[in-house]
Amino acid sequence: MSPTTSLALPSDKNETIRGSADNLTVDQKNGVATYTGSVKIQQGSLIISADSIVIHTNPDSSVEKMIATGNPARFQQQPEKDQGIVTAAAKQITYTPSNEHLVLIEDASVEQNGAVMSGPHIDYDLVKEVMKAAGNNNSSGGEGQRIEIVIPPKAGKAEDAQ
Template structure:
Protein backbone atom coordinates (compact mmCIF):
# COMPACT_ATOMS: atom_id res chain seq x y z
CA UNK A 1 0.00 0.00 0.00
CA UNK A 2 2.83 2.38 0.89
CA UNK A 3 4.53 1.69 -2.46
CA UNK A 4 1.30 2.45 -4.35
CA UNK A 5 0.89 5.72 -2.43
CA UNK A 6 4.53 6.66 -3.08
CA UNK A 7 4.15 5.87 -6.79
CA UNK A 8 0.92 7.87 -7.04
CA UNK A 9 2.45 10.84 -5.21
CA UNK A 10 5.55 10.70 -7.44
CA UNK A 11 3.39 10.52 -10.57
CA UNK A 12 1.40 13.50 -9.37
CA UNK A 13 4.48 15.54 -8.58
CA UNK A 14 5.91 14.76 -12.00
CA UNK A 15 2.78 16.14 -13.66
CA UNK A 16 2.87 19.34 -11.58
CA UNK A 17 6.17 21.03 -12.60
CA UNK A 18 4.27 22.89 -15.29
CA UNK A 19 2.52 24.68 -12.43
CA UNK A 20 5.84 26.11 -11.33
CA UNK A 21 5.86 29.41 -13.17
CA UNK A 22 3.03 31.57 -14.32
CA UNK A 23 3.41 33.52 -17.48
CA UNK A 24 6.49 35.66 -16.91
CA UNK A 25 4.75 38.96 -17.51
CA UNK A 26 1.85 38.33 -15.06
CA UNK A 27 3.69 39.89 -12.10
CA UNK A 28 4.51 42.96 -14.18
CA UNK A 29 0.85 43.61 -15.05
CA UNK A 30 -1.38 46.05 -13.13
CA UNK A 31 -3.81 44.59 -10.59
CA UNK A 32 -7.49 45.22 -11.39
CA UNK A 33 -9.97 44.82 -8.53
CA UNK A 34 -13.76 44.90 -8.56
CA UNK A 35 -16.04 44.43 -5.53
CA UNK A 36 -19.31 45.61 -4.06
CA UNK A 37 -17.44 47.54 -1.34
CA UNK A 38 -13.94 48.27 -0.08
CA UNK A 39 -12.42 49.53 3.16
CA UNK A 40 -8.80 50.71 3.22
CA UNK A 41 -6.67 51.19 6.34
CA UNK A 42 -3.59 53.15 5.22
CA UNK A 43 -1.77 52.62 8.53
CA UNK A 44 -2.01 48.84 8.52
CA UNK A 45 -1.80 48.54 4.73
CA UNK A 46 -4.83 46.24 4.68
CA UNK A 47 -7.69 46.75 2.29
CA UNK A 48 -10.80 44.59 2.67
CA UNK A 49 -13.03 44.00 -0.34
CA UNK A 50 -16.45 42.39 0.02
CA UNK A 51 -19.18 41.19 -2.30
CA UNK A 52 -18.34 39.28 -5.49
CA UNK A 53 -14.68 40.29 -5.37
CA UNK A 54 -12.55 39.71 -8.45
CA UNK A 55 -8.84 40.47 -8.68
CA UNK A 56 -7.13 40.14 -12.07
CA UNK A 57 -3.41 40.44 -12.82
CA UNK A 58 -2.43 39.09 -16.22
CA UNK A 59 -3.70 35.48 -16.35
CA UNK A 60 -4.13 35.33 -12.56
CA UNK A 61 -7.69 35.66 -11.29
CA UNK A 62 -8.75 35.52 -7.63
CA UNK A 63 -12.43 35.48 -6.67
CA UNK A 64 -14.11 35.44 -3.30
CA UNK A 65 -16.91 36.80 -1.18
CA UNK A 66 -14.30 38.64 0.93
CA UNK A 67 -10.69 39.42 0.02
CA UNK A 68 -8.01 41.08 2.14
CA UNK A 69 -5.10 42.71 0.33
CA UNK A 70 -2.02 43.31 2.52
CA UNK A 71 0.45 45.91 1.18
CA UNK A 72 3.60 47.59 2.33
CA UNK A 73 6.05 49.95 0.63
CA UNK A 74 7.26 47.08 -1.57
CA UNK A 75 3.74 46.36 -2.86
CA UNK A 76 1.18 43.58 -2.33
CA UNK A 77 2.54 40.98 0.11
CA UNK A 78 -0.45 38.77 0.85
CA UNK A 79 -3.94 38.13 -0.47
CA UNK A 80 -6.47 36.25 1.68
CA UNK A 81 -9.66 35.20 -0.05
CA UNK A 82 -12.69 33.53 1.50
CA UNK A 83 -15.83 32.42 -0.22
CA UNK A 84 -18.12 29.63 -1.06
CA UNK A 85 -15.68 28.70 -2.48
CA UNK A 86 -12.82 31.13 -2.98
CA UNK A 87 -11.20 30.64 -6.39
CA UNK A 88 -7.74 31.10 -7.89
CA UNK A 89 -6.69 30.52 -11.48
CA UNK A 90 -3.59 31.18 -13.51
CA UNK A 91 -2.03 29.95 -16.71
CA UNK A 92 1.40 28.49 -15.84
CA UNK A 93 2.82 28.92 -19.34
CA UNK A 94 1.53 29.62 -22.82
CA UNK A 95 1.33 25.95 -23.82
CA UNK A 96 -0.26 24.70 -20.56
CA UNK A 97 -3.90 24.66 -19.51
CA UNK A 98 -5.11 27.09 -16.88
CA UNK A 99 -4.57 25.86 -13.31
CA UNK A 100 -7.62 26.36 -11.08
CA UNK A 101 -7.82 26.12 -7.31
CA UNK A 102 -10.84 26.17 -5.02
CA UNK A 103 -11.35 26.21 -1.25
CA UNK A 104 -13.23 27.98 1.49
CA UNK A 105 -10.07 29.99 2.29
CA UNK A 106 -6.95 30.84 0.28
CA UNK A 107 -3.88 32.57 1.61
CA UNK A 108 -1.55 33.70 -1.17
CA UNK A 109 1.92 34.80 0.00
CA UNK A 110 3.07 36.82 -3.00
CA UNK A 111 6.81 37.00 -2.23
CA UNK A 112 6.97 33.26 -1.47
CA UNK A 113 4.77 32.49 -4.50
CA UNK A 114 2.85 30.14 -2.21
CA UNK A 115 -0.88 29.52 -1.87
CA UNK A 116 -2.40 27.69 1.08
CA UNK A 117 -5.88 26.42 0.24
CA UNK A 118 -7.99 25.13 3.13
CA UNK A 119 -11.37 23.57 3.75
CA UNK A 120 -12.38 21.38 0.81
CA UNK A 121 -9.27 22.31 -1.15
CA UNK A 122 -9.05 21.33 -4.83
CA UNK A 123 -6.55 22.02 -7.59
CA UNK A 124 -7.39 21.25 -11.25
CA UNK A 125 -4.96 21.32 -14.13
CA UNK A 126 -6.40 20.18 -17.41
CA UNK A 127 -8.25 16.97 -16.59
CA UNK A 128 -6.15 16.13 -13.50
CA UNK A 129 -7.53 16.84 -10.02
CA UNK A 130 -5.91 17.01 -6.59
CA UNK A 131 -8.09 17.34 -3.43
CA UNK A 132 -7.61 17.43 0.33
CA UNK A 133 -8.55 19.37 3.42
CA UNK A 134 -5.47 21.58 2.94
CA UNK A 135 -3.17 22.06 -0.05
CA UNK A 136 -0.01 24.16 0.02
CA UNK A 137 1.23 24.96 -3.46
CA UNK A 138 4.56 26.69 -4.03
CA UNK A 139 4.49 27.97 -7.62
CA UNK A 140 8.16 28.93 -7.72
CA UNK A 141 9.50 25.58 -6.49
CA UNK A 142 6.80 23.42 -8.15
CA UNK A 143 6.06 21.73 -4.82
CA UNK A 144 2.57 20.67 -3.80
CA UNK A 145 1.81 19.35 -0.33
CA UNK A 146 -1.67 18.03 0.38
CA UNK A 147 -3.13 17.00 3.71
CA UNK A 148 -6.23 15.09 4.72
CA UNK A 149 -8.43 15.96 7.65
CA UNK A 150 -7.08 15.71 11.19
CA UNK A 151 -10.59 15.11 12.49
CA UNK A 152 -12.71 11.99 12.70
CA UNK A 153 -14.32 12.85 9.34
CA UNK A 154 -11.34 11.11 7.76
CA UNK A 155 -11.09 13.18 4.57
CA UNK A 156 -8.10 11.81 2.71
CA UNK A 157 -6.00 13.30 -0.05
CA UNK A 158 -7.40 12.28 -3.44
CA UNK A 159 -5.73 12.52 -6.84
CA UNK A 160 -7.09 11.80 -10.29
CA UNK A 161 -4.42 11.71 -12.97
CA UNK A 162 -5.68 11.16 -16.47
CA UNK A 163 -3.63 9.01 -18.86
CA UNK A 164 -1.56 10.87 -21.40
CA UNK A 165 -2.93 10.57 -24.92
CA UNK A 166 -1.09 10.67 -28.21
CA UNK A 167 0.00 14.24 -28.87
CA UNK A 168 0.12 15.15 -25.14
Protein backbone atom coordinates (compact mmCIF):
# COMPACT_ATOMS: atom_id res chain seq x y z
CA MET A 1 0.00 0.00 0.00
CA SER A 2 1.39 3.35 -1.00
CA PRO A 3 0.48 6.42 1.05
CA THR A 4 -2.13 8.68 -0.50
CA THR A 5 -2.37 12.44 -0.24
CA SER A 6 -6.17 12.52 -0.36
CA LEU A 7 -8.07 12.32 2.88
CA ALA A 8 -10.71 9.69 3.49
CA LEU A 9 -14.21 10.59 4.59
CA PRO A 10 -13.78 9.48 8.23
CA SER A 11 -10.95 11.99 8.72
CA ASP A 12 -12.72 14.83 6.90
CA LYS A 13 -14.95 15.66 9.86
CA ASN A 14 -11.83 16.35 11.95
CA GLU A 15 -10.44 18.83 9.42
CA THR A 16 -10.84 22.61 9.54
CA ILE A 17 -13.61 24.02 7.36
CA ARG A 18 -12.27 26.68 5.00
CA GLY A 19 -14.41 28.92 2.84
CA SER A 20 -14.07 31.68 0.29
CA ALA A 21 -16.70 33.89 -1.35
CA ASP A 22 -17.28 37.35 -2.75
CA ASN A 23 -19.67 38.23 0.12
CA LEU A 24 -20.45 36.91 3.60
CA THR A 25 -23.33 37.72 5.94
CA VAL A 26 -23.30 36.23 9.45
CA ASP A 27 -26.37 36.11 11.70
CA GLN A 28 -24.78 35.02 15.00
CA LYS A 29 -28.05 35.08 16.93
CA ASN A 30 -29.64 32.50 14.61
CA GLY A 31 -26.42 30.63 13.75
CA VAL A 32 -26.62 31.26 9.99
CA ALA A 33 -23.79 32.30 7.66
CA THR A 34 -24.62 33.14 4.03
CA TYR A 35 -21.79 33.06 1.50
CA THR A 36 -22.50 34.45 -1.99
CA GLY A 37 -20.53 34.86 -5.21
CA SER A 38 -18.25 32.04 -6.44
CA VAL A 39 -18.39 30.22 -3.11
CA LYS A 40 -16.05 27.36 -2.25
CA ILE A 41 -16.14 25.44 1.04
CA GLN A 42 -13.52 22.77 1.77
CA GLN A 43 -13.06 20.31 4.64
CA GLY A 44 -10.44 17.65 3.92
CA SER A 45 -11.45 15.88 0.70
CA LEU A 46 -14.94 17.44 0.82
CA ILE A 47 -15.37 20.38 -1.56
CA ILE A 48 -18.63 22.25 -2.21
CA SER A 49 -18.76 25.01 -4.81
CA ALA A 50 -21.83 27.08 -5.66
CA ASP A 51 -23.25 30.51 -6.38
CA SER A 52 -24.36 30.68 -2.73
CA ILE A 53 -24.00 28.50 0.36
CA VAL A 54 -25.98 28.97 3.57
CA ILE A 55 -24.43 27.28 6.61
CA HIS A 56 -26.64 26.60 9.64
CA THR A 57 -24.79 25.93 12.90
CA ASN A 58 -25.86 24.28 16.13
CA PRO A 59 -25.57 26.08 19.51
CA ASP A 60 -22.16 24.37 20.01
CA SER A 61 -20.97 25.99 16.71
CA SER A 62 -20.87 22.65 14.87
CA VAL A 63 -22.33 22.64 11.36
CA GLU A 64 -25.95 21.47 11.29
CA LYS A 65 -26.34 21.68 7.50
CA MET A 66 -25.05 23.41 4.38
CA ILE A 67 -27.43 24.41 1.58
CA ALA A 68 -25.68 25.13 -1.70
CA THR A 69 -27.46 26.63 -4.71
CA GLY A 70 -26.05 27.21 -8.15
CA ASN A 71 -26.31 26.50 -11.81
CA PRO A 72 -25.26 23.90 -10.80
CA ALA A 73 -23.96 23.62 -7.25
CA ARG A 74 -21.23 20.94 -6.99
CA PHE A 75 -20.16 18.54 -4.24
CA GLN A 76 -17.20 16.16 -4.19
CA GLN A 77 -15.68 13.89 -1.58
CA GLN A 78 -13.57 10.76 -1.41
CA PRO A 79 -15.47 8.26 0.78
CA GLU A 80 -12.52 5.96 1.51
CA LYS A 81 -8.84 5.90 0.50
CA ASP A 82 -9.40 3.00 -1.90
CA GLN A 83 -12.58 4.39 -3.50
CA GLY A 84 -13.08 6.87 -6.32
CA ILE A 85 -14.21 10.42 -5.65
CA VAL A 86 -17.97 10.94 -5.48
CA THR A 87 -19.05 14.00 -7.45
CA ALA A 88 -22.56 15.39 -7.34
CA ALA A 89 -24.28 18.33 -9.00
CA ALA A 90 -27.75 19.88 -8.74
CA LYS A 91 -29.46 23.27 -8.62
CA GLN A 92 -29.72 22.77 -4.82
CA ILE A 93 -27.60 20.51 -2.62
CA THR A 94 -28.28 20.10 1.09
CA TYR A 95 -25.46 18.41 3.03
CA THR A 96 -25.95 17.31 6.64
CA PRO A 97 -22.53 16.47 8.17
CA SER A 98 -23.86 14.76 11.34
CA ASN A 99 -25.28 11.84 9.35
CA GLU A 100 -23.31 12.49 6.12
CA HIS A 101 -26.42 12.85 4.01
CA LEU A 102 -26.91 14.62 0.66
CA VAL A 103 -30.19 15.76 -0.86
CA LEU A 104 -29.91 16.88 -4.49
CA ILE A 105 -32.83 18.77 -6.01
CA GLU A 106 -33.40 19.69 -9.68
CA ASP A 107 -31.10 18.47 -12.47
CA ALA A 108 -29.39 16.17 -9.94
CA SER A 109 -26.55 13.79 -10.79
CA VAL A 110 -24.10 11.65 -8.82
CA GLU A 111 -21.00 10.06 -10.36
CA GLN A 112 -18.42 7.63 -8.95
CA ASN A 113 -15.96 5.41 -10.84
CA GLY A 114 -17.68 6.16 -14.15
CA ALA A 115 -21.16 5.14 -12.93
CA VAL A 116 -23.70 7.99 -13.16
CA MET A 117 -27.21 8.43 -11.77
CA SER A 118 -29.25 11.46 -12.75
CA GLY A 119 -32.79 12.67 -12.20
CA PRO A 120 -34.86 15.46 -10.67
CA HIS A 121 -34.27 14.36 -7.01
CA ILE A 122 -31.55 12.19 -5.44
CA ASP A 123 -31.22 11.34 -1.76
CA TYR A 124 -27.76 9.93 -0.91
CA ASP A 125 -26.63 8.45 2.41
CA LEU A 126 -22.83 8.62 2.15
CA VAL A 127 -22.27 6.35 5.18
CA LYS A 128 -24.57 3.51 4.14
CA GLU A 129 -23.80 4.19 0.45
CA VAL A 130 -27.53 4.11 -0.32
CA MET A 131 -28.95 6.31 -3.08
CA LYS A 132 -32.65 6.90 -3.64
CA ALA A 133 -33.78 8.73 -6.74
CA ALA A 134 -37.27 9.87 -7.63
CA GLY A 135 -38.63 10.62 -11.07
CA ASN A 136 -40.95 13.47 -11.78
CA ASN A 137 -44.47 12.40 -12.79
CA ASN A 138 -46.07 15.11 -14.86
CA SER A 139 -49.80 15.10 -14.02
CA SER A 140 -50.68 17.49 -16.87
CA GLY A 141 -50.36 14.69 -19.41
CA GLY A 142 -46.84 15.59 -20.55
CA GLU A 143 -43.88 13.31 -20.09
CA GLY A 144 -42.26 13.40 -16.65
CA GLN A 145 -38.54 13.26 -15.90
CA ARG A 146 -37.25 9.76 -15.30
CA ILE A 147 -34.17 8.47 -13.50
CA GLU A 148 -31.23 7.69 -15.77
CA ILE A 149 -28.44 5.30 -14.80
CA VAL A 150 -25.17 4.64 -16.64
CA ILE A 151 -22.94 1.79 -15.44
CA PRO A 152 -19.75 1.26 -17.46
CA PRO A 153 -18.52 -2.30 -18.18
CA LYS A 154 -15.79 -3.75 -15.98
CA ALA A 155 -12.48 -2.80 -17.59
CA GLY A 156 -9.60 -5.19 -18.02
CA LYS A 157 -11.22 -8.54 -19.00
CA ALA A 158 -10.70 -8.25 -22.79
CA GLU A 159 -7.40 -6.40 -22.37
CA ASP A 160 -5.98 -9.09 -20.05
CA ALA A 161 -6.44 -11.77 -22.72
CA GLN A 162 -4.14 -10.00 -25.18
